[in-house]
Amino acid sequence: MKKTLLILLIAFCGFAHAQYVVNYKRVADTYFENGDYYAASTFYKKALKITGDSAQAVLPYGKERKTATDERVIEDYEGSIYNLAESSRLYREFNEAEKYYGVAITFSNTRFRKALFYYAESLRANRKFTQAITAFSQFIQKNAGDPLTKDAQKEIESCKFAIEEMRFPRMVQIKKMPGHINGLGSNYAPVKINGDFYFTSSRPVAVGSKKDIVKTDAGEVQVSTKNNPFINNLYKASGDLTAADVSVKSVDITFPKNLEVAAPSFSPDGNTLYFTGWIDKGNYSIYSARRTGEKWSDPLPLGLEVNSRDFNSTQPFVTGDGKYLLFSSDRSGGFGRYDIWFCTIREDGTLGQPVNLGADINTEDDERAPYYNVRTKKLLFSTDGRVGLGGLDFFEAEGDLITWAKPKNLGYPFNSSKDDVYFTATDNNGTRGFISSDRESSCCLEVFEIRKEFLTVKGILTDCKTKKPLADASVTLTNVESEQKMTTGTDGVYTFQVDSKRPVKLAFSKDNYFTITKTYPYEELAKADTLIYKDYCLSPFKLGIPITLDNVYYEFDSADLTEPSKLVLDFLIPIMEDNPEMEIELSAHTDNIGTDEYNLDLSNRRAQSCVDYLISKGIAANRMTSKGYGESMPIAPNTIGYGRKKKDNPAGRAKNRRTEFKVTKK
Numbered sequence: 001m002k003k004t005l006l007i008l009l010i011a012f013c014g015f016a017h018a019q020y021v022v023n024y025k026r027v028a029d030t031y032f033e034n035g036d037y038y039a040a041s042t043f044y045k046k047a048l049k050i051t052g053d054s055a056q057a058v059l060p061y062g063k064e065r066k067t068a069t070d071e072r073v074i075e076d077y078e079g080s081i082y083n084l085a086e087s088s089r090l091y092r093e094f095n096e097a098e099k100y101y102g103v104a105i106t107f108s109n110t111r112f113r114k115a116l117f118y119y120a121e122s123l124r125a126n127r128k129f130t131q132a133i134t135a136f137s138q139f140i141q142k143n144a145g146d147p148l149t150k151d152a153q154k155e156i157e158s159c160k161f162a163i164e165e166m167r168f169p170r171m172v173q174i175k176k177m178p179g180h181i182n183g184l185g186s187n188y189a190p191v192k193i194n195g196d197f198y199f200t201s202s203r204p205v206a207v208g209s210k211k212d213i214v215k216t217d218a219g220e221v222q223v224s225t226k227n228n229p230f231i232n233n234l235y236k237a238s239g240d241l242t243a244a245d246v247s248v249k250s251v252d253i254t255f256p257k258n259l260e261v262a263a264p265s266f267s268p269d270g271n272t273l274y275f276t277g278w279i280d281k282g283n284y285s286i287y288s289a290r291r292t293g294e295k296w297s298d299p300l301p302l303g304l305e306v307n308s309r310d311f312n313s314t315q316p317f318v319t320g321d322g323k324y325l326l327f328s329s330d331r332s333g334g335f336g337r338y339d340i341w342f343c344t345i346r347e348d349g350t351l352g353q354p355v356n357l358g359a360d361i362n363t364e365d366d367e368r369a370p371y372y373n374v375r376t377k378k379l380l381f382s383t384d385g386r387v388g389l390g391g392l393d394f395f396e397a398e399g400d401l402i403t404w405a406k407p408k409n410l411g412y413p414f415n416s417s418k419d420d421v422y423f424t425a426t427d428n429n430g431t432r433g434f435i436s437s438d439r440e441s442s443c444c445l446e447v448f449e450i451r452k453e454f455l456t457v458k459g460i461l462t463d464c465k466t467k468k469p470l471a472d473a474s475v476t477l478t479n480v481e482s483e484q485k486m487t488t489g490t491d492g493v494y495t496f497q498v499d500s501k502r503p504v505k506l507a508f509s510k511d512n513y514f515t516i517t518k519t520y521p522y523e524e525l526a527k528a529d530t531l532i533y534k535d536y537c538l539s540p541f542k543l544g545i546p547i548t549l550d551n552v553y554y555e556f557d558s559a560d561l562t563e564p565s566k567l568v569l570d571f572l573i574p575i576m577e578d579n580p581e582m583e584i585e586l587s588a589h590t591d592n593i594g595t596d597e598y599n600l601d602l603s604n605r606r607a608q609s610c611v612d613y614l615i616s617k618g619i620a621a622n623r624m625t626s627k628g629y630g631e632s633m634p635i636a637p638n639t640i641g642y643g644r645k646k647k648d649n650p651a652g653r654a655k656n657r658r659t660e661f662k663v664t665k666k
Helices: 015-019 019-033 037-047 068-090 094-104 115-125 129-142 148-167 522-527 563-569 574-579 594-614 650-656
Strands: 172-176 189-194 197-199 233-238 248-250 259-266 272-279 284-294 311-317 324-329 339-344 368-371 378-383 393-398 421-427 432-437 446-452 456-461 474-478 483-488 493-498 503-510 514-519 530-535 536-540 583-588 624-628 661-666
Touching: 019 037, 019 068, 037 068, 068 094, 068 115, 115 129, 115 148, 129 189, 189 259, 189 421, 189 432, 197 259, 233 259, 272 311, 284 311, 311 368, 324 368, 339 368, 368 421, 378 421, 378 583, 393 421, 456 503, 474 493, 483 493, 493 503, 503 536, 514 536, 514 574, 563 594, 574 594, 583 594, 594 624, 594 661
Parallel strands: 189 446, 259 311, 456 530, 456 536, 583 624
Antiparallel strands: 172 446, 189 197, 197 233, 233 248, 259 272, 272 284, 311 324, 324 339, 368 378, 378 393, 421 432, 432 446, 456 493, 474 483, 474 503, 503 514, 583 661
């Protein structure tokens, strides 16, 4: 497979013998084994002589493999390429990962068979969804029985979901926070309380009078080491966050030595702080600290209700009423890796026993960073265990901490093809707030401000006959993913909110009225800003009572419908389609000209012509009957006067020559 990448290995045997190259590989392997993937990738590139102006790959397969040394050279080369791809993926640099996995998938050694899966994953992260589907499908075909095939199938569904989401984006405004918030390193888990903005950052810190140098747009790089660490810490910014001179300082709390901290959450009064803490590669635990005046107490880990040396507990969230602590943990008793749990917070600050949110929320994979709005009863959380756009996606579910509705993916652009996590609201309804995402970063989470918008579909429903507002009518709005229902009040007003401009259908119904449905295609919704206003009316009927179809005419002395009459009958088509259980009788009547027998036969044939026409338009024959009544049911006198003064009444006879329909079954 040809990839745009230059690996200068023209004399590849020299790779094994040049001491400085061998050392680079050894250093890279060490970093890789210790999980420092950015450093590992830097040194693998040095070992492979990959430079910033690399353009394509030159692979060493042209030379004959005659010696064991040659075989070792190839093995070292392939292993370095694969580990470079792995390192790029694991520090979330998917553009680089895509390039190097694109080379690794050409290797025949089965040791690298997973390269195809991760190549597809990188394509998905880079929003190349169609190509990703192809690559995942190839992986499934080539690796039957591999546990990753299950993940590959879910990824295919996620790619299809992403394609559809990007066709119909959600009405969400997203704005990246300025540079003093999104500095170097990761910046994430924001929360705003009492006018102050708190967040987590692993921005470089000065150590021994030396500042870190990291990857920048200008191309400067230096591998981070223990001498200039990227430490996760809590930071605070006050005032206008968009101001150029806003001050960002680390939180004034004395943390235990070597403790990294992240993901703050506060009690409603702002005086109790909960956060995640860990040392090096030890377990993650949740700590708390109390503030008295302006001074914070020394943090202490929460008790065994939350923490244990046998599992990890992270990402605490305190509900707005201060009654519950939600968190993510891989403790036993869950449904997967990390599940979401909650504890009751008692009045004295102690905690009740942990309760799992259940299988409606938690999957066999990871559920992270819960946010629960006690006012709307909506839970927002991130998971990679469901079909989504890729990585961790935000989902929303309504419930009471015990019983939950089915979680709904919040779609694009609330979610991206990378990781999206740590929602926190800044208003009571949860429509404004902040999220953390690496959607625009080559490695790290960044903070974004987010605002949900909605399209309102609204109008007044009236009685078509009286023109008055229609109360107690049922109105339903549906699209491909949800259904909303409401009942009109005395003002007849209906109103709905949707969060995207996907096609929707409205259905209006009420007893003894014909149901109507109205469809709004994407093209119509796209023209609207935030409101579509349309009034509708429902036509009343009574079971078994005929309704005249005005201006239905037939050819002279014939049962054939005139062309204008067919347009009148078209009126019945939407009624029949919108009321699929309804059955009707179509009847025809004549005046008194001609014999009774002739008029009865003519009316039967005319009624059948109406039924036949509607059948030709797709209305099921078993929903309609036809009946001719001849001249037996006049609605006006065919003649006027008596005796010698009796004379023809053309106006009356015209009324009697009519076509009607009546509902026989609703």
